[in-house]
Amino acid sequence: MTNAARARRPSHGPGSLLEVAVTEFNTRGYDATSMEDLSRAAGITKSSFYHHFAGKEALLRAALERAIDGLFTVLDSDGARTGSPLTRLRHIVRGQVEVLVAELPYVTLLLRVRGNTESERWALERRREFDGRIAALVREAVEAGEIRVGVEPALAARLLSGLVNSVVEWARPGPSTLPDDVARAAFEGILPAR
């Protein structure tokens, strides 16, 4: 592909169309958003949309892949693979919140899929894998004696994921102290008594 071909008339590149689509999906929900809604929001006709994407599910798939890629990048970073289980866990939580904010609309969409289509089931499976990696790390930290065993490690892992993921419900893009705040809440209590 030549640069000229890519930049010919990029008034509506696939990238910007995907962004528009994901925003609409998050506002109305994927199933409740029609292709006509999308094209209206993008300022082109429905058929023009099909010039850039194979279909509605292709849009969803692209968005979900972007979210999944972001999340797994956190697991592959240095801080997630070196050090004690607890240190790695803290690093991952911070990184996960960072990705969550940086790729907010994409991750938001990911966290809402129900498994109706093949793409959604694929995303669900990858999420399961991600959560499984975290649960394993929690178990390691407990076995290493770094963490108090107040509840089952499996339950703790689920609550941890729930806490972190709930951030998409109200987070706003831009720099903040959110990653550290969430990590502190997770490891020292959201509302620790004096």
Add this chain to the structure above:
Amino acid sequence: MTNAARARRPSHGPGSLLEVAVTEFNTRGYDATSMEDLSRAAGITKSSFYHHFAGKEALLRAALERAIDGLFTVLDSDGARTGSPLTRLRHIVRGQVEVLVAELPYVTLLLRVRGNTESERWALERRREFDGRIAALVREAVEAGEIRVGVEPALAARLLSGLVNSVVEWARPGPSTLPDDVARAAFEGILPAR
């Protein structure tokens, strides 16, 4: 209306139909579930469904009201209105988890509405009210010096709600120690370091 008239032939009461519908809604998502899906799951025809409910949204509305009622019942209980802010907060968290498990499918549906219809916007507004009551209580507890101010009270309230609500993603009905476990995680940390 006589009792005999009401109990004439209750093979498919509105109650059981609602239960079936909510289950389907949670599996596929509200918008992705057709009235034909519902009637197939209920064992009656689509048109028969309209004999018991005014329409698809009426089903949603009934389910959302049930969930909302359950949640606000917690706020009205004795333990939520007497004692120190921290004590009341702990009581509410436990009670909220209890309702969440007892009315699992209804609350699950509630936590997924996006505001597409009038009923959904109503439910969203009630949820906002509920969360506001909790946020106010968190602020009180901080001002009373019962809680350490690690993060902004407003942020802490959001994380608290996120933690509690995330339970619907994996909870199973039936008795358990979940309410206490969640409360402990919220106030003492999900993964407290030794």
Add this chain to the structure above:
DNA sequence: TAGCGCCGACCGAACGATCGGTGCGTCGTA
């Protein structure tokens, strides 16, 4: 207690609207 009239529960068929998707022509630029 026999007969009648009523009503709730239910169904098959169809409605207009909207869905995701397509075929084909036009426009602008290289």
Add this chain to the structure above:
DNA sequence: TACGACGCACCGATCGTTCGGTCGGCGCTA
């Protein structure tokens, strides 16, 4: 003139909803 970007008109399928009608058990009356 070749090609990518785009729009108009339209497709079959499915959506939520409605309508006309059937069935059978119950209460009332004679």
